[in-house]
Amino acid sequence: MSETLVEPGAPQAGRHWMAAVLGATTTTVVCVVPGFLVGGLAVQIADELHFDPAGLGLAVSVCFGVSALSSVPAGALVERFGVKRTAMAAISISATGLFAIALFARTLAALVAFLAIAGTANALGQLASNAAVANRVPPGRQGLSFGIKQSAIPLSTLLAGISVPLIALNLGWRWAFALAAGLALVALLLVPPDERAGKRPAAAREGRPTAALVVIGVAATLAAGGANALGAFLVDAAVAGGLAPGPAGLALSAGGAINLTVRLVSGWFADRRTGGHIAVVAGSLVLGAVGLALLTQPGLAALAIGVALGFGLGWSWPGLLNYSVVRLHPQAPAAATSITQTGIYTGACLGPLLFGAVAATRGYPVAWLTASIAMLLAAAGMLVARATLIRRSRANGG
Numbered sequence: 001m002s003e004t005l006v007e008p009g010a011p012q013a014g015r016h017w018m019a020a021v022l023g024a025t026t027t028t029v030v031c032v033v034p035g036f037l038v039g040g041l042a043v044q045i046a047d048e049l050h051f052d053p054a055g056l057g058l059a060v061s062v063c064f065g066v067s068a069l070s071s072v073p074a075g076a077l078v079e080r081f082g083v084k085r086t087a088m089a090a091i092s093i094s095a096t097g098l099f100a101i102a103l104f105a106r107t108l109a110a111l112v113a114f115l116a117i118a119g120t121a122n123a124l125g126q127l128a129s130n131a132a133v134a135n136r137v138p139p140g141r142q143g144l145s146f147g148i149k150q151s152a153i154p155l156s157t158l159l160a161g162i163s164v165p166l167i168a169l170n171l172g173w174r175w176a177f178a179l180a181a182g183l184a185l186v187a188l189l190l191v192p193p194d195e196r197a198g199k200r201p202a203a204a205r206e207g208r209p210t211a212a213l214v215v216i217g218v219a220a221t222l223a224a225g226g227a228n229a230l231g232a233f234l235v236d237a238a239v240a241g242g243l244a245p246g247p248a249g250l251a252l253s254a255g256g257a258i259n260l261t262v263r264l265v266s267g268w269f270a271d272r273r274t275g276g277h278i279a280v281v282a283g284s285l286v287l288g289a290v291g292l293a294l295l296t297q298p299g300l301a302a303l304a305i306g307v308a309l310g311f312g313l314g315w316s317w318p319g320l321l322n323y324s325v326v327r328l329h330p331q332a333p334a335a336a337t338s339i340t341q342t343g344i345y346t347g348a349c350l351g352p353l354l355f356g357a358v359a360a361t362r363g364y365p366v367a368w369l370t371a372s373i374a375m376l377l378a379a380a381g382m383l384v385a386r387a388t389l390i391r392r393s394r395a396n397g398g
Helices: 017-040 042-049 054-079 083-104 106-134 139-150 152-168 174-189 201-207 211-240 246-269 279-296 300-312 318-328 333-362 365-394
Strands: none
Touching: 017 042, 017 083, 017 106, 017 139, 017 152, 017 174, 017 211, 017 279, 017 333, 042 054, 042 106, 042 139, 042 152, 042 174, 042 246, 054 083, 054 106, 054 211, 054 333, 083 106, 083 152, 083 174, 083 211, 106 139, 106 201, 106 211, 106 333, 139 152, 139 246, 139 318, 152 211, 152 246, 152 333, 201 211, 201 279, 211 246, 211 279, 211 300, 211 333, 246 300, 246 318, 279 300, 318 333, 333 365
């Protein structure tokens, strides 16, 4: 018995589904990159704006906190106005936030305000991208497609890490944001057209919260808290442990590359299974928790293995989770994933904030251990959600 228990109606695939995946991926990259750029360039930004790890946690948390508050309304907007208009609006908002940070972020308060603008783009762009994949990609390729789309997150981390030695240490951190803003506008050319629009209000009701979606959302909050703390604080923690900023940035990039690869591979395998996706998510979180625990130990070996497990598995699950939720709610993919995305964004908000506070007061080892425990609890929550889905299927005669 698996948790993928509802046979979805076949989405309208469209003839050019790879173009839809490309557009969804670039939209996601553009809309999520501001928060990760701040994490990757934390050392340089903090030196100029004069804030500690708690300030970094606050900045990243506000970005994802706004995403959490915007997620459900954004899902409704995507279902109402379609992918193309909402994706283009999200890209434009993100580019505006990036330019504003490059030009006008002179204090921590200003940085936080501009990241809040970017947070609305993140929610809108993510859900528009989910709908694009659900509506235009054939069912047998949706697992890989969601893996490709969610590779935008580690790709953003990789780009943030590379920007340290290539841009920030040579031209200054503001140039990294300015270049990202310019490249973001190119993504407007890749937004896919709408496959369907003006859906009946009854279809959106498929996205209403169920017990399973709520449990998944709570588990995703815990999982995303640890995972996003890893992306936001790895460079600063590595530098605090004695590593130079350049190699620390490359460690972040390596983690992003590993994570990108695992997301693609897990998506490919998902298309070859009939279910069990949430169980795989839970297993990935357990191994990710081991990786975070290893970061409490000194030395390059612990750092390398911790980054590989923490990024490669502890942060590999969002694509698989979105794929499973979309299969359960094929008529309202944006509305349904908006509920679980709210959990992810809440964790992304609270995780860095709490992690930064713990790191500032108790040190990074205690903070990494706390994040590891949160990820273990998330794995348990995913298994509870799976059991809820199985009980619902049996009650319905499935």
